Amino acid sequence: MKIFYSFEKLNAALNKRRQDKKRIGFVPTMGALHMGHLSLIKQAARENNTVVVSIFVNPAQFGPKEDMKKYPRPLKNDLSLCRRSGVDFIFLPDSKSMYPRPYSTFVNVEGLNEVLCGSVRPGHFRGVATVVAKLLNIVRPDVLYLGQKDAQQAVIIARMINDLNFPVRVKVMPTIRENDGLALSSRNAYLSGKERNDAVVLSKALLLAQTLIDNGQRQADRIISRMKQLISKKRSARIDYAGIVDLENLMPLKKIKPGCLIALAVKIGKTRLIDNVVVNQGRFSKQRKPCPFKYV
Amino acid sequence: MKIFYSFEKLNAALNKRRQDKKRIGFVPTMGALHMGHLSLIKQAARENNTVVVSIFVNPAQFGPKEDMKKYPRPLKNDLSLCRRSGVDFIFLPDSKSMYPRPYSTFVNVEGLNEVLCGSVRPGHFRGVATVVAKLLNIVRPDVLYLGQKDAQQAVIIARMINDLNFPVRVKVMPTIRENDGLALSSRNAYLSGKERNDAVVLSKALLLAQTLIDNGQRQADRIISRMKQLISKKRSARIDYAGIVDLENLMPLKKIKPGCLIALAVKIGKTRLIDNVVVNQGRFSKQRKPCPFKYV
Numbered sequence: 001m002k003i004f005y006s007f008e009k010l011n012a013a014l015n016k017r018r019q020d021k022k023r024i025g026f027v028p029t030m031g032a033l034h035m036g037h038l039s040l041i042k043q044a045a046r047e048n049n050t051v052v053v054s055i056f057v058n059p060a061q062f063g064p065k066e067d068m069k070k071y072p073r074p075l076k077n078d079l080s081l082c083r084r085s086g087v088d089f090i091f092l093p094d095s096k097s098m099y100p101r102p103y104s105t106f107v108n109v110e111g112l113n114e115v116l117c118g119s120v121r122p123g124h125f126r127g128v129a130t131v132v133a134k135l136l137n138i139v140r141p142d143v144l145y146l147g148q149k150d151a152q153q154a155v156i157i158a159r160m161i162n163d164l165n166f167p168v169r170v171k172v173m174p175t176i177r178e179n180d181g182l183a184l185s186s187r188n189a190y191l192s193g194k195e196r197n198d199a200v201v202l203s204k205a206l207l208l209a210q211t212l213i214d215n216g217q218r219q220a221d222r223i224i225s226r227m228k229q230l231i232s233k234k235r236s237a238r239i240d241y242a243g244i245v246d247l248e249n250l251m252p253l254k255k256i257k258p259g260c261l262i263a264l265a266v267k268i269g270k271t272r273l274i275d276n277v278v279v280n281q282g283r284f285s286k287q288r289k290p291c292p293f294k295y296v
Numbered sequence: 297m298k299i300f301y302s303f304e305k306l307n308a309a310l311n312k313r314r315q316d317k318k319r320i321g322f323v324p325t326m327g328a329l330h331m332g333h334l335s336l337i338k339q340a341a342r343e344n345n346t347v348v349v350s351i352f353v354n355p356a357q358f359g360p361k362e363d364m365k366k367y368p369r370p371l372k373n374d375l376s377l378c379r380r381s382g383v384d385f386i387f388l389p390d391s392k393s394m395y396p397r398p399y400s401t402f403v404n405v406e407g408l409n410e411v412l413c414g415s416v417r418p419g420h421f422r423g424v425a426t427v428v429a430k431l432l433n434i435v436r437p438d439v440l441y442l443g444q445k446d447a448q449q450a451v452i453i454a455r456m457i458n459d460l461n462f463p464v465r466v467k468v469m470p471t472i473r474e475n476d477g478l479a480l481s482s483r484n485a486y487l488s489g490k491e492r493n494d495a496v497v498l499s500k501a502l503l504l505a506q507t508l509i510d511n512g513q514r515q516a517d518r519i520i521s522r523m524k525q526l527i528s529k530k531r532s533a534r535i536d537y538a539g540i541v542d543l544e545n546l547m548p549l550k551k552i553k554p555g556c557l558i559a560l561a562v563k564i565g566k567t568r569l570i571d572n573v574v575v576n577q578g579r580f581s582k583q584r585k586p587c588p589f590k591y592v
Contacts, residue, residue, distance in 0.1 A: 104405045
């Protein structure tokens with residue numbers, strides 16, 4: 001496994017691989033790797049000859065009052081996980097080289113940017129789309145691997161790739177969960193013991209929604225209010241949003257339809273967690289198949 | 297010369313050229329080609345093994361009240377000019393394939409977008425940056441050729457390429473002029489005989505600015521007011537803007553400095569024309585060397 005800090009050296013190494021007709025799989029991350037990231041990396045290793053992982057805590061996607069500074073950065077552990085998971089190249093750029101001054105260019109995926117997490121984190125997805133556009137130009141992978149846990153992010157990036165004609169395929173892999181259902185997230189590390197127990201309420205609410213749907217409920221507002229009811233029982237929980245939306249345009253749906261997205265953002269104490277399911281995708285399936293996200 | 301209407305076929309042809317280690321030069325145009333475009337094409341042919349020209353009247357860069365519909369489209373003549381100038385591949389996409397519905401993604405070069413032409417054509421450079429990002433991803437050229445006549449466009453595209461790490465070099469070639477100094481433009485075709493004569497006042501004003509600078513004038517506002525005075529003598533002329541700006545950030549300068557940009561937009565009758573010079577670049581040089589645009 002080789003570690004690259006500069007674009008130029010990474011490029012030279014990747015160009016050589018490309019000349020040798022090696023397929024390049026790419027997993028962009030902010031580090032603090034967990035089994036969710038590793039499932040993407042392992043899938044990339046199965047499907048490509050060269051696996052590139054970037055670790056970059058992207059300032060452009062954090063709001064001024066968000067957790068940029070305290071975001072976990074266990075680099076040594078991350079590198080050891082990557083080494084054991086079949087990563088070939090690690091890209092570790094710094095903010096100064098990613099956003100040299102003056103810096104002016106941002107990618108906006110209009111419409112999809114402002115809903116769900118975008119409504120409470122203004123500018124967040126502009127930062128995400130921008131850094132992914134940059135990383136795609138630097139790495140030029142054949143396949144990009146994303147996690148379904150960040151469903152809106154995956155929808156936005158897939159739309160950007162389609163709209164701007166980036167020559168790369170996208171694979172969205174299922175969310176990895178703890179045994180009790182909690183979706184893995186680097187931010188779970190912020191939770192106290194009590195909060196960790198309460199945090200399971202997100203996946204419980206999504207399971208409730210699926211049960212209601214299995215039993216014939218099709219009214220989105222009914223399902224949402226039942227989810228909110230459940231979550232509100234936890235005193236540490238404060239709901240940011242609970243939405244049932246079209247997976248293509250992220251617009252709210254009145255009636256459930258196959259393939260729609262049920263998405264939650266809940267603050268447990270001071271920690272903001274998100275989770276989601278795609279209806280008819282199977283209940284928290286443990287299969288490692290790409291999820292049937294439908295892109296435009 | 298081969299003509300391509302679809303991304304896929306163009307891509308297949310270009311991939312073959314890339315495998316054969318051919319250098320690809322790219323000239324994006326809106327058609328209605330003149331000697332300005334041809335100077336870019338010929339430079340591309342000198343420096344590359346494969347020259348790609350796109351012809352696409354990009355709806356995203358026209359305002360609702362602008363000349364999108366009447367923009368000249370002499371396709372047959374354009375193709376014959378390309379054929380004679382050493383073009384290998386012509387790319388002729390349609391709006392539907394470039395902006396399929398739903399379409400959401402736009403590239404904003406913030407700050408540079410809103411000044412000069414951006415102040416009177418809101419959204420124009422968002423459309424330009426977006427279509428060029430798309431075309432760069434489709435063609436993936438080694439070198440992109442742009443004309444200095446659209447100086448702000450060149451500055452914005454160069455900044456976008458730098459900011460988003462597009463793996464391409466930019467060459468900005470000098471403006472080509474009629475014998476009396478009028479900068480070549482596809483929009484010159486809109487001018488009546490009288491207007492054509494008046495239109496020379498743009499280049500005359502720029503020459504006046506250069507003469508004032510040669511004689512020691514360094515106050516931007518003095519130079520601008522002398523240019524405006526000269527232009528106002530033409531009854532068909534209405535000034536959109538006359539600016540002296542830093543070539544890197546396009547911010548107005550109080551004092552002339554080497555490499556600064558003097559830019560004009562003037563309506564002659566109903567036709568909006570632009571022109572510019574870079575100070576110390578030589579007076580309307582006829583050399584075909586790339587101009588010394590300085591990018592970040």
